[in-house]
Amino acid sequence: MTNIPPIVTGDWLEEQLQNPALRLLDATTFLKIPEGAGYPELWSGREAYKEEHIPGAAYADLLHDFTDPNGTAPFTIATREQFLAAIEQFGITKDTFVVIYDRGPLVNVDVLASDWSARLRWQLKYEGFDNVAVLDGGFRKWKLDGRQTVSGENDYEAAPWTFERRPQLIVTKEDVKAAMHDDNIILINSLSEADFRGETNTYPRKGHIPGSQNVFFGSHSSPETRLLNSDDVLRDTFNKIGALDPNKKVITYCGGGIAATWNALLLNKLGQENVAVYDGSLNEWASDDSCPLVTL
Structure with missing residues (x-):
């Protein structure tokens, strides 16, 4: 297939x-x-x-x-x-x-x-x-939509994994520190605007990584249909911050490396493949006082 x-x-x-x-x-x-x-x-x-x-x-x-x-x-x-x-x-x-x-x-x-x-x-x-x-x-x-569901459990026949790891899809805290000063890298904070502005207390310290821009991961679907917005709407969202520029690398982060992968997926959907996820995200960054955060 x-x-x-x-x-x-x-x-x-x-x-x-x-x-x-x-x-x-x-x-x-x-x-x-x-x-x-x-x-x-x-x-x-x-x-x-x-x-x-x-x-x-x-x-x-x-x-x-x-x-x-x-x-x-x-x-x-x-x-x-x-x-x-x-x-x-x-x-x-x-x-x-x-x-x-x-x-x-x-x-x-x-x-x-x-x-x-x-x-x-x-x-x-x-x-x-x-x-x-x-x-x-x-x-x-x-x-x-009224589609069929079942209960119980299902298994597949096991098979060995034969694929090679791609280290370029993940970044570390040190990579993000360097990215803050690199104009060729777009940093995306995938949390809510309140989190981005530093108005919540979910993480050890408030705020966002300097230089990062906010694209809330929950803003990409229609409340009426519960489906993704059109590619045109998604493209407009990410174009506003330059994230679809083929000459740029994008790093997404959030609180724990989960929401960041949703933005990474949608960027891939729109043709931007040069996307990496900061796995540690704010759980790691905000726990280290040497890592700067800013609020609005």
Whole structure:
């Protein structure tokens, strides 16, 4: 099968459910933003998956299987060995394609994005696999459209991972420090305007990385349709900050490296492939007093 687009519709996926090359993954993770200050509460979506999921889907546990438990934050990217142990159960090969969906970013705030799916997609691309898409509107839209769901669990026949890691898709704290002074790099803060301005207390220190520009990851979909805005609208959003300039590199960040992957996915969709994610994001940056932050 030829490469699939980075975003697929419910109609498209429904037609592919019986395709033996499909690897359908439910990446639901639950995150609750506390009232006032404090770190968000996180828990696995495995039980929700068992109760109800799209037919044929297997569960990919981002929180427990695709992160490094020895990392500095809850979503430090898995080592190569950890990733292989988690991914090979899904039988992903050069002859398969992957579609990922989730139930949305937050439990207590209705933000329209599939950033958990985007996180897993980014990890697959980082580890060398390209034929992967995210379901537009996620599980909520699938349900709103009255499409079939099932309970229980599903497995795929395991297969070895044969793809090579792409280190250029991730950056470190030191890379971001250098990027602050590089006119050829666009830094994108993917959090809300309130977070960007320094009006919230979610992270150890308030504000944003100097020189970064704010593109809220939850601003790209229509509240009426729950689907992505048109490419023209998306293009206008990112063109305003020069992020689609083919001569520029883009680095996206957020709080914990999740929302940043949604902006990275949409940039890829629009043709900008020179995009890297700062995995540590503000969880790491704001914990280091030597790393500057500014507020508005």
